[in-house]
Amino acid sequence: MPESIHEKALRLIGxxxxxxxxxGDHVIDADVHGDHDTYPVVIEIGDRERCMCPASGDCSHLxxxxxxxxxxxxxxPPAVTLGKVGV
Ligand SMILES: [Zn+2]
Numbered sequence: 001m002p003e004s005i006h007e008k009a010l011r012l013i014g015x016x017x018x019x020x021x022x023x024g025d026h027v028i029d030a031d032v033h034g035d036h037d038t039y040p041v042v043i044e045i046g047d048r049e050r051c052m053c054p055a056s057g058d059c060s061h062l063x064x065x066x067x068x069x070x071x072x073x074x075x076x077p078p079a080v081t082l083g084k085v086g087v
Contacts, residue, residue, distance in 0.1 A: 011065050012033075018030060018064050027044055030042075041061050
């Protein structure tokens, strides 16, 4: 079975692949070191999410950044957060 984007996000976080460059009330700016390249991720909270990888729609990089940002804000571990993020 292929790895789901949730599983891949957890793997990326576990590997220390997520670097948050800026996290504010409305914007999160991060880099994710994916399997093939490093992708900039910008999340405008409540508005739009953008990852520079070739995948369209939700991708593991966006999920990984969201989970790390939520952990900073709430202390919830990524495994819990990702279990709650709908697809
Ligand atoms: Zn991506």
